[in-house]
Amino acid sequence: MPKTIPDIVVALKAGQSFAKADLYQVDLRGLDLQTVNLAEATLIRANLSQTNLSHANLRGADLRGADLSGAVLQNTNLQGACLYRVDLRGADLSEADLTDVRLKGALYDTQTRFPANFAYKSSGAIGPGANLNGAPLNTANLRSVDLQGASLLGAYLGGADLTGANLSGARLVQADLRGARLTGALLCQARLQGANLAGVDLRAADLTDVEFEQLESIAGTDFTLVQGLSAAMRSRLLKQPADELATRHPLTLKTTLASLSN
Numbered sequence: 393m394p395k396t397i398p399d400i401v402v403a404l405k406a407g408q409s410f411a412k413a414d415l416y417q418v419d420l421r422g423l424d425l426q427t428v429n430l431a432e433a434t435l436i437r438a439n440l441s442q443t444n445l446s447h448a449n450l451r452g453a454d455l456r457g458a459d460l461s462g463a464v465l466q467n468t469n470l471q472g473a474c475l476y477r478v479d480l481r482g483a484d485l486s487e488a489d490l491t492d493v494r495l496k497g498a499l500y501d502t503q504t505r506f507p508a509n510f511a512y513k514s515s516g517a518i519g520p521g522a523n524l525n526g527a528p529l530n531t532a533n534l535r536s537v538d539l540q541g542a543s544l545l546g547a548y549l550g551g552a553d554l555t556g557a558n559l560s561g562a563r564l565v566q567a568d569l570r571g572a573r574l575t576g577a578l579l580c581q582a583r584l585q586g587a588n589l590a591g592v593d594l595r596a597a598d599l600t601d602v603e604f605e606q607l608e609s610i611a612g613t614d615f616t617l618v619q620g621l622s623a624a625m626r627s628r629l630l631k632q633p634a635d636e637l638a639t640r641h642p643l644t645l646k647t648t649l650a651s652l653s654n
Contacts, residue, residue, distance in 0.1 A: 404428050411449075421459070431469075441479075451489075480504050480517070501538045518542075520558075566608075571642070580620065589613045591642055599625070611636035614644050615651040626652060 394400045397419060404410065404420075409429040419439040426444055432452040441459045446466040453473045460475075462482040469489045477497040484505045495512070500519035506512045514523045520540040524547055531551040541561045550570045558578045566586040577597045584604035591612040600620025610632050615621065629652055630637070637649040644651075 481519075497532070499537060570609075590636075590639075593641065593643060594618055595644070604628075607632070609636055610648055611639040612641045613648050613651070614641040614646050615648070616644070616646065616654055 394403045400410075400415070400418065401420065401423060404425055410433055411429050411431040412433060413430070414434045415430075415438060416434055417437045417439075418435065420443055421439045422442045424444045425448060427447045428445065429449045430453050431449045433450075433454070435453055435455045435458055437457040438455065439459050440463050442462040443460075444464040445468050446464050447468065448465075449469045450473050451469045451471045453470075455478050456474055456476045457478065458475075459479045460483050461479045463484070465483060465485045465488050467487045468485070470485075470493050471489045471491045472493065474494045475498050476494060478495075479499050481499055481501040482503040483500075486505045486507060488507055490507060490510055496516035498517040500506075500512065500517050502520055504519065513521050516524075516527075518524065518534065518537060518539065520538050520542065522539065522542045525543055525545040527544065527547045529547060529549050529552055532549070532553070534552055534554050534557055536556040537554070538558045539562050540558050542559070543563045544567050545563055545565050547564070547567045549572050550568050552569075552572045554572055554574045554577050556576045557574070559582050560578045560580040562579075562582045564582055564584050564587050567584070568588050569592050570588050571591040573593045574597050575593050575595045577594075579602050580598055580600045582602050584602060584607065586606055586608060587604065588608040590609040593614050595614055595616045596618065598619040602620070602625070604625075605628070610629060615629070630649075632648075637652075638647055640647050641651070
């Protein structure tokens with residue numbers, strides 16, 4: 393079995409089978425690898441960004457944490473493959489066989505193309521319109537992720553990094569966001585009723601038309617430079633318990649009250 397990347401590439405292009413091969417963290421980005429046989433191969437954290445894998449055999453492959461952004465996976469056999477936490481943003485999976493594929497934590501966006509009638513929004517993958525009710529996303533790296541219109545009812549997002557994320561119109565009712573980073577995030581028209589925002593970093597976030605009646609807690613939340621915070625919304629926040637308003641954010645050390653006084 394070839395060991396170096398150039399030798400692996402030559403062998404793949406020559407049609408050599410890499411079924412069950414160990415290709416941990418292999419870098420094959422941007423290559424034309426149509427029809428290759430990678431069935432049951434270990435491709436954990438592989439870089440396959442922009443790679444053409446159309447008509448390839450990836451049945452049962454372990455692709456955990458792999459980068460498949462912009463990859464071409466048309467008519468690819470991904471039956472039973474493990475795509476946990478895979479980056480599928482901009483990937484083309486049209487006509488791919490996704491029978492029994494595992495997509496928990498995989499990222500997709502509006503440019504990702506799934507097979508017709510494939511229920512990707514309820515697959516556990518993360519992207520616009522996703523159904524992630526009750527999902528355990530504690531400490532997840534979701535920087536700049538598009539979660540527009542996603543359903544995150546009761547989701548566990550404690551400590552998650554959502555810096556710059558698009559959560560416009562997302563449903564975060566009773567979500568646990570304690571300690572999450574939402575710096576610069578878009579939360580326009582998001583629903584946050586009953587959510588726990590204790591220790592959340594909301595600096596420069598856009599809260600235009602957000603709904604957050606009856607928040608569980610805003611103790612230590614930093615609202616510095618938030619956009620779209622109406623006078624009525626600010627007044628409602630200032631009616632939270634005094635001990636919550638006096639709590640400092642663990643990173644910025646600013647009290648909730650001070651951050652709301654800008």
